[in-house]
Amino acid sequence: xxxxxxRHTATTQQSAQKPATKLLYGCLTHVPLWVDVPSYVTPIYxxxxxxxxxxxxxxLAPEWEAHHPVLGSMAGVFALRNLLLQQxxxxxxxxxxxxxxxxxxxxxxEAAETYKVMDVVHRDQLHADWLADAMRxxxxxxxLAQPGQxxxxxxxYDYLYQYKEVHHVEDxxxxxxxxxxxxxxxxxxxxxFFNEKIWFTGGVELGFFPTAFWLDSVGAVEAVIRxxxxxxxxxxxxxxxxxxxxxxxxxxxxxxxxxxxxxxPLVHWLETFTGRLNLVTEGGHGDYVPGI
Numbered sequence: 588x589x590x591x592x593x594r595h596t597a598t599t600q601q602s603a604q605k606p607a608t609k610l611l612y613g614c615l616t617h618v619p620l621w622v623d624v625p626s627y628v629t630p631i632y633x634x635x636x637x638x639x640x641x642x643x644x645x646x647l648a649p650e651w652e653a654h655h656p657v658l659g660s661m662a663g664v665f666a667l668r669n670l671l672l673q674q675x676x677x678x679x680x681x682x683x684x685x686x687x688x689x690x691x692x693x694x695x696x697e698a699a700e701t702y703k704v705m706d707v708v709h710r711d712q713l714h715a716d717w718l719a720d721a722m723r724x725x726x727x728x729x730x731l732a733q734p735g736q737x738x739x740x741x742x743x744y745d746y747l748y749q750y751k752e753v754h755h756v757e758d759x760x761x762x763x764x765x766x767x768x769x770x771x772x773x774x775x776x777x778x779x780f781f782n783e784k785i786w787f788t789g790g791v792e793l794g795f796f797p798t799a800f801w802l803d804s805v806g807a808v809e810a811v812i813r814x815x816x817x818x819x820x821x822x823x824x825x826x827x828x829x830x831x832x833x834x835x836x837x838x839x840x841x842x843x844x845x846x847x848x849x850x851x852p853l854v855h856w857l858e859t860f861t862g863r864l865n866l867v868t869e870g871g872h873g874d875y876v877p878g879i
Contacts, residue, residue, distance in 0.1 A: 608727035610795075611675045612682035614689075615663035617655075621686055621710060621867055625719035628684070631663045631670070642670060657822055658812070660685055661832045664792050668805050671798070680727050681801045683793055687867045690732050690794045691721045694863050704735035704788065705864045713867065729856070730795040731843070732788050732864035746837050747781035754833055755823065762834035765814045771807040771838070780841050788864055790839020804842045808835045 614624050617634035624630060629642060633655055637643040645652045647666035655662040664683065671678050684690065696708035724730045737749040744752070750759045763780065766772040772780060787794075791804045812831045822828045847856045 609675075609677050609679045610682055610724070611667075611671050611678040611680075611798075612684070612722075612795075613663070613667040613670070614684050614686065615660045615667070615792075616686035617660075618686060622713045622718060623715050625715070625722055627719075628682075628722065629670070631666050633660070633663050633666075642666070647673075654816065657828045657830075658832045659829055660792060661808075661812070661835055664805055665809055668802065668809070671802070678798050680724070680795055681798055682724065682730075682795045683789075683791075684722070685793070688789075688793060689722055689865050689867075690730055690862050691865055692725055692730065692862045695721055695865055699866060702735075704733040705866050707868050708865045710867050710869055724795045726859075728795075728797055729847075729860035730862050731860050732793055733861050734785050734787055734857075736784055736786055743784050745782045745784050746786075746841075750833070750837070754827060754830065758819075758823075758830040759834055759837075761819055762811065762815055762831065762838070765818065766807075766811045766838060769807075769810055769814065771811055771842075776845075780838075783841055783844065785840075785844055786837075787840040787843055790836045790841075791843060792836065792839065793864065794862075800846055804839060804846075807842065808839055811835070811838065 651662040696706040
């Protein structure tokens, strides 16, 4: 009995010594929210969804409001970063979701037919209590979408090859050059960056991250995008206008992989830090076209 009591006392002391996780969880949206997000989630409103009494891009990161059309949700990431620095400096973990996408600990739906690392969840499944449990992380470190690859059939493509197939490769080359000039990437990392074949959807824009890592990574991405906009102000037409956002997603994924590989064994971070990425749909089994 005494040994049991001693162990209980030791466990209680260890728990008391470990600081509680302080989570700031932002949901980025440019439309009215599709579901009632849990109370611990803070909506960050972009574009036409901004309004009085809300956490708006125009208030949190006015520098980036004009660039929202070409940056998409990445502008909201910068707003969330400012919200953390200005109002929640004691945050220990950052969570990010979008109005249709969120990361969960386990599979909640069915794999999208054309994107196997993403699950389709019907909107009518997402009742408030169920969603509150599904969206909450169970650790104070990383919770990430399952890593994937750019593949066609049996062929797996690296970042550079895939980018030049679906975008304008000169944008990716310019973005990488700026990242090297700013010290975000070392010159010896250019080859590994171009040749990387493992991919986290969203990079540092989706999932849960320790605050220190996330702030450093988002700050680096923000600096590169700012420089690219200044040095190469011309924009593409249509979907290709979001060139810097596409590049930033790849840089964020690479920075995340670099950190995980340097600090954790492969099996550990694959088993411990990866969950499932969910896409909320109106109904029916979903088909998904990745962010090309």
